[in-house]
Structures are given as structure tokens and as C-alpha cells.
Amino acid sequence: MAPAMRFVFGLLTFVTVGMIIGALFQLAFIHRLEDSYGDEFPSTKLHRSQSDGYLKLPRGISHWHGDKEAEILRLGFVKPEIISWSPRIIVLHSFLSNEECDYLRAIARARLQISTVVDATTGKGIKSNVRTSSGMFLNPTERKYPMIQAIEKRISVFSQIPAENGELIQVLRYEKDEFYKPHHDYFSDTFNLKRGGQRIATMLMYLSEDVEGGETYFPMAGTGDCNCGGKTVKGLSVKPIKGDAVLFWSMGLDGQSDPNSIHGGCEVLSGEKWSATKWMRQKSTF
Template sequence: MGSQNFLAFSFSLLLIFSQISSSSFTFDPTRVTQLSWTPRAFLYNGFLSDEECDHLINLAKGKLEKSMVVADDNSGESIDSEERTSSGVFLTKRQDDIVANVEAKLATWTFLPEENGEALQILHYENGQKYDPHFDYYYDKETLKLGGHRIATVLMYLSNVTKGGETVFPMWKGKTPQLKDDTWSECAKQGYAVKPRKGDALLFFNLHPNATTDPTSLHGSCPVIEGEKWSATRWIHVRSFGKKQSDGCVDDHESCEIWAKAGECEKNPMYMMGSETDLGYCRKSCKAC
């Protein structure tokens, strides 16, 4: 792991250890498969129970709206687009006991704290509906202030799909080709693909370990050919999501002065002082403003 990301990762560990006891979830490594290193992607077989899947779908029914895409890198404004034809709805964080338990399970598996995640988005794809290949990281300054880049994405499949609806990575760079028969859609044959299976969860990272964006994380949802597809998405940011960082010359963590004296301003400049698009946590102690 790159030095500039080490502090953030360490904080995540401390928070996760405090959260694990509140969830009945026990991580089972035998049910996790490493799919790829380019991008880094992992599949958890049976992450959600049938009851959890059905509950999340029921929470969304009757509330779905046409899915949008981000169109402006300066404002983060979203618009309707034929690139994304599904419908969806955002739940509220910890909306009920089941949602809260799912969020705690995600934190336990990913080792990324709950507070860094966006609220779950439930998505519904009917026949022919899809989401063209796209990145989950972005550069609009307003959104970055809310939590920085999306370091990771978790796609939880809430239903089986008769045919189509695969998640595809067109820029995957594996050494061994993924063999596909006629049960795969033509879209899925354009890269490494994952079939939607009820209860499974796909985790992939949008950033490299050194915190730079990973172009091989480009991904899309193939058109549904037979049946329908339900899924739940959890986007996880590099820091707590939902609260803009202070714009003034301040420190946003109580340990900033100690870290600065220990040389972290030079060792971890992105975390401590930020960049052109992402404000750091310790600008005052690093004398960066």
C-alpha cells in the first residue's frame, strides 16, 4: 500500500474493529474468490441471504425513478442519459435493522468504515436496460469535497437473471482469457464479466493502492436479455462521506499537529495537504495555507 494512503487505511482498521461486534456477520474467506488484479476485483458467494435480498427489493418497489448520470465535472450535476436506462432509488443509511446489518457486513468485509459509504442504491433493470461502461471515480470538485474519490464499489445481486445483465470490465488485463459459452451475452464477451447471481457481492477497487485512479476499473451493466435484474450498490469513499471539508486554513483531525511533527506532511502529502481537486486533512499544521 502506498505511503500516502497508509494513514487513512490505519484509521479504517480502528473503526472497523469497533464495528465488528455490532454485526452478526462472520467473514468466511472460503466463499471469496479473487477474480482479477487489473482491476482488483473479488466475488463473495452468498454474501446476502435470500431474505435480505427480498427485503431490499421490497423497500425499493414503488419508489423507483429513472437513473441519472453525472454530466458536469465542475458542479456534479446529473442528467438523464441513454447511457444508463435502469431505474433506482437511494435508501437511507441504517434505514432499518436489515439495512444497518448489511452496511455493517460491508464494512467488515471491505475493511472500510461504514461512514465512508454512500447510502445503498437499489437498481432495477428490465428487458433491454443497461448501463454503458463508465468509471465510478470522478473529478467534480463539489462531489470530491463530500468524501473524496470512490475508492471501492460493491455490487450486490438481489435476483437471478435468466440471460444478460452481466457486469463487464472492458479494460480488464488478465493474462488468461475468460472462456465464455452461449450462456453469456455478446456484451459480456467484450471483457471480463460476472454473472448476476442472487446473494453474491462483487467488490472492485476504483483506485490503485497509491490512491491514483485505475482505468481498468471501467465497468458496465450488460443489457438484460431474459428476465429482470435487481441489484444494490454501495459506493465507498476515501473518507467520511456526506460532510464537506472546511474551506478555511484549518485542521480536520485532532492529531494533525502530532503527525506534522512526525514528518507526515512530506511522507503523505495527498492525505495531509490535499491536491488541486481534493482538500487535505491537516493544511494548517502543514503550513499549506
């Protein structure tokens, strides 16, 4: 078994062994991840593999040299930052490479449509002034592309939720003055629970740079103030930095939907905010 696979072995039992044990596994995983990049965070100057389409680790990190699983997981690059345990929120710095960010934007740009929200009565998507953005979903065929497979596997390992429990990745674009008002990712209807059960966690990945505003805002997290679309508000917010990701849970350690996981996308003041979202369920979605 490759070193990187031994590194993550047993970490995909999050749902089956219980939420609390899963949280402890994840904390242990983060500590192991911190050990993987040492005292100094490595250079972000990357070089591309000619054969597999995703990025190799920087030269000089001999511990993971030649380990393809480490390349897929970006061990030595991803730096975790726990910003809240209730609700549970982890920022994963450098989760995606620049090439992966650009790739997701490129395959999405020509297929963007006005975003919708889930109607609590019918469970279907409807247009709403709660959400002013454009988006699209990758299709099942694209899920098999090598770079998408690498991202999907990374999401599964870092969230400790099996890949088959994930919905298709959604790519979103927020232009100037666009936003997403605070909301929950878990479902309030029964229609959407039929395939895969409740949403338990979200991986939100940032794909663009030079964005002012557009923070991801958690009004029920933290005890201080933060910036949201140029305003000072109560709670925590995460600035959209290209390549970073925010992993947060819609379900608490008691197995119930967590109302404190409410979050929103702050108004974009300048530039374009591109992001990709992966929602994860209790059971297989395919």
C-alpha cells in the same frame, strides 16, 4: 471481545494506513475467511432468528455458535473469489441472504425512478442513454433499520473501509434490453469531491435470480474472452447470481484513480436484474 470481533479487529484501517497495507490486510482476511467455512462450503438452507431480523448460521458450525457478530457478517457463508488484482476485483459468493435480497427489493420497488449519471461539468445527476435502468437511494432513516445495519456493517468489514465513508445504498432494476455502458465510478468533477473525497471502492450486490445477460463487465481485466449480454467480448464478466456481490476498487494501490476499473452492466436478455450498490469514499460522508 467476541470471537468474530477478534477475527476482524484492526481490519478497518484500510484508508488510514495506506492502500498497500490495506490490500495485504484484506488478503489475510480472505485467508482467515476461507478457514471459517472449512473444506466444504456449508448448506445454503438458512433459518431465521426470531429476535434480531437477520439470519443465523446453519446448525453444525459450532465455531461461530452464539456469536452475534458472526451472524451479522455471515461467517461460514461468504466465500471469496479473487478474479483480478489489476484492477482489484473480488467476488463474494453468498454475501447476502435470500431474505436480505428480497427485503431490499421490497423497500425499493414503489420508489424507483429513471436512473441518472453524474454530469462531469456540474456534478449533478442527469438522464442519459448511457444508463437505462430505474433506481432509488435508501434514506438516512432506513440506514438505521436492523437488517440494513447488518448489511452496512458487513460491507464495511469485507471492504475494510469505515462505515461512515460509505454513501447511501442505491437499489437498481434493469429490465429486458436495459444496460449501463462502460464507465468509471470515480468522479471527474470537483463538485462531488467536497463531501467525502473520491470514491475508492464499490460493493455491487445482486438481488434477483433467473436473469439471462446482465453481467457486470470489466473490459480492462483479464486476458481472455467473456460473455456480455449474449456477446463474446474481451475482458472479465461476472454473472448476476442472487446473494453474490462484487467488490472492486476505483483507486489503485498507488492512491490514484485506476482507469482499468472501467466497468459496465451488460444488456439484460430476459428476466429482471435487481442490484444494490454501495460506493465508498476516502473520508466520512456524514
